[in-house]
Amino acid sequence: MKSLFRLMSVFALSALTLASCHKDNVDYTGGQTEEQDNIGYLALGGLKASVMVDTENVSTPTRAEGVDINAFNVVIERAIYENEVLSGYEVAVDPFVYGERPESIALEGGAYRITIYSAEMKGADWDYPVYSATKEFTIERLKTTTINDIVCKLSNIKVTVAYSADILDQLDNEYTTMTIAVGGNSLSYSMDETRGGYFEPEAETNTLKLTLNCRYVGQTKDIVMTNTIDGVKAAQWHKININIQHASDGTATIGIVCDTWTYEEEVVFDTAQFLMEEILIDDTDMPEIKWENHDLSQEFELTDELFDADGNFTSSINLDITSKTAIASLVISVESDNDDFIAEYQSNVGASIDLCNTSLTDYKLTSYGYSKVGSGVTSTQIKFGKQAQLMKAFEGLHVYTIVVTDVNGRKSETQLKVNSGQNVAPKIIWEGYNIDQRQTYFPGMTCDLLVKAPLAISDFKVKIISETLNADQLQGVGLAAEFSLVNDTQFFGALSGYPYRGDDASDEGLGFPVGDEVRGATELKLSITNFLSVLSMLGAGEHDFEMTVTDTEGNATTKTVMFKFE
Numbered sequence: 001m002k003s004l005f006r007l008m009s010v011f012a013l014s015a016l017t018l019a020s021c022h023k024d025n026v027d028y029t030g031g032q033t034e035e036q037d038n039i040g041y042l043a044l045g046g047l048k049a050s051v052m053v054d055t056e057n058v059s060t061p062t063r064a065e066g067v068d069i070n071a072f073n074v075v076i077e078r079a080i081y082e083n084e085v086l087s088g089y090e091v092a093v094d095p096f097v098y099g100e101r102p103e104s105i106a107l108e109g110g111a112y113r114i115t116i117y118s119a120e121m122k123g124a125d126w127d128y129p130v131y132s133a134t135k136e137f138t139i140e141r142l143k144t145t146t147i148n149d150i151v152c153k154l155s156n157i158k159v160t161v162a163y164s165a166d167i168l169d170q171l172d173n174e175y176t177t178m179t180i181a182v183g184g185n186s187l188s189y190s191m192d193e194t195r196g197g198y199f200e201p202e203a204e205t206n207t208l209k210l211t212l213n214c215r216y217v218g219q220t221k222d223i224v225m226t227n228t229i230d231g232v233k234a235a236q237w238h239k240i241n242i243n244i245q246h247a248s249d250g251t252a253t254i255g256i257v258c259d260t261w262t263y264e265e266e267v268v269f270d271t272a273q274f275l276m277e278e279i280l281i282d283d284t285d286m287p288e289i290k291w292e293n294h295d296l297s298q299e300f301e302l303t304d305e306l307f308d309a310d311g312n313f314t315s316s317i318n319l320d321i322t323s324k325t326a327i328a329s330l331v332i333s334v335e336s337d338n339d340d341f342i343a344e345y346q347s348n349v350g351a352s353i354d355l356c357n358t359s360l361t362d363y364k365l366t367s368y369g370y371s372k373v374g375s376g377v378t379s380t381q382i383k384f385g386k387q388a389q390l391m392k393a394f395e396g397l398h399v400y401t402i403v404v405t406d407v408n409g410r411k412s413e414t415q416l417k418v419n420s421g422q423n424v425a426p427k428i429i430w431e432g433y434n435i436d437q438r439q440t441y442f443p444g445m446t447c448d449l450l451v452k453a454p455l456a457i458s459d460f461k462v463k464i465i466s467e468t469l470n471a472d473q474l475q476g477v478g479l480a481a482e483f484s485l486v487n488d489t490q491f492f493g494a495l496s497g498y499p500y501r502g503d504d505a506s507d508e509g510l511g512f513p514v515g516d517e518v519r520g521a522t523e524l525k526l527s528i529t530n531f532l533s534v535l536s537m538l539g540a541g542e543h544d545f546e547m548t549v550t551d552t553e554g555n556a557t558t559k560t561v562m563f564k565f566e
Contacts, residue, residue, distance in 0.1 A: 070099025123185035164243035175215035313388035338396030
């Protein structure tokens with residue numbers, strides 16, 4: 001069955017033009033037009049449309065439940081003849097939905113067809129049945145043509161995949177998928193996939209291409225097997241079951257049983273069982289990932305010498321991907337020991353991207369050195385140098401994992417490791433907030449800080465900058481505008497609450513870590529929450545806490561926690 005709805009994608013544009021072309025001879029109310037000589041009428045008031053679902057009970061097909069037929073689209077087209085030969089169809093009236101159909105439509109005399117359909121056809125998708133029906137009719141001068149009954153049936157091809165009990169415990173679920181393709185559209189079924197896949201027919205009869213990628217439990221070798229099912233039509237449900245088939249000599253191999261159902265009849269093949277044909281994987285046929293004159297097993301050092309005075313990357317990091325057969329997927333995923341790099345990258349690209357199947361714009365892809373890989377492509381290039389400035393801005397070890405798979409299931413994987421200088425400087429993080437932005441205080445607000453210093457903390461200095469909190473007030477609570485959590489022992493009592501200064505020390509401090517709790521730590525938690533309640537009593541104003549953390553190698557990081565009290 002030829003695809004019914006490829007024309008539907010242009011309806012939105014053509015409807016306006018066609019409607020204007022026919023505005024003199026179309027009347028939804030049944031009234032007369034200026035062209036009186038050749039006008040007839042299509043009566044739709046008594047039309048009863050129904051839907052027949054795809055069902056295993058083919059002898060007694062049922063009407064679809066839960067399908068809103070009132071939302072179905074209705075298109076009326078007029079046949080166009082050239083030299084008394086049908087050359088095509090044109091839209092005769094503006095399309096409408098079934099639930100809002102007019103009682104009568106005035107049409108010029110001639111041959112027509114009416115099509116009712118549930119949705120636009122997709123190449124391949126899960127749980128996406130499309131129902132439709134088409135009926136031809138003729139309009140005669142001054143006569144009324146009535147259409148009373150239309151039954152919509154499945155317009156795409158349904159395929160489900162299951163595994164028999166004797167093979168479930170033999171195949172590794174993680175490495176086993178069945179890929180079904182009709183023409184250039186495909187879906188991959190995992191071993192626990194129970195949904196139906198729906199495919200757009202490319203012709204009246206089609207071929208299902210089956211590719212089984214599997215691995216036996218406990219083995220490391222991948223097995224790729226293929227087969228085809230011919231003569232596939234729309235409105236059919238192909239139930240594919242993977243099983244073990246035993247030969248008379250005692251050997252066993254993987255096979256399939258395909259039960260095919262259609263409306264009102266069962267399709268019986270001459271041979272109901274098929275053996276999967278194994279493709280022997282040769283290493284020479286595997287896709288290749290190369291970086292010319294570079295060893296991908298070694299880290300690439302992104303040094304300052306690779307950038308000019310303006311910070312532009314002057315070298316290249318181009319990975320060439322080649323395959324003897326068409327590339328089916330090219331997946332890039334990224335890891336890094338710098339969380340800020342990961343956050344920036346994922347906000348633009350995502351944690352993982354398949355260049356054969358991505359919705360990102362070409363501009364976005366190009367800015368990261370990527371490009372979409374179309375159907376049938378056997379080679380492409382990834383220009384990671386486009387990301388060199390990003391890698392340099394977020395120092396650390398950035399690891400890109402690239403996995404390329406061809407249409408036969410042959411897969412190659414490698415990693416690109418770029419070291420832009422290990423980020424060993426301390427980090428100060430305000431949990432739940434952006435520490436670089438001023439925050440407006442509200443009752444119950446928390447300020448919990450996390451400090452990470454890979455090389456251990458040697459000093460932690462705090463400077464209080466306030467519009468309303470003066471030196472006398474700070475002295476009154478045992479503090480100063482500047483102090484060290486490591487070295488200024490005279491403030492430890494007020495900061496922590498511990499009796500560092502004997503009986504005169506406060507038992508109720510701010511709960512800050514001090515002294516040896518800070519010195520030598522690689523990870524430290526510090527809360528300013530208690531201090532916020534004190535500041536809130538001072539009224540409106542801005543209060544900042546400038547913090548500088550220095551590690552044992554002299555690396556220092558300064559961050560300022562900024563508050564606004566209203």
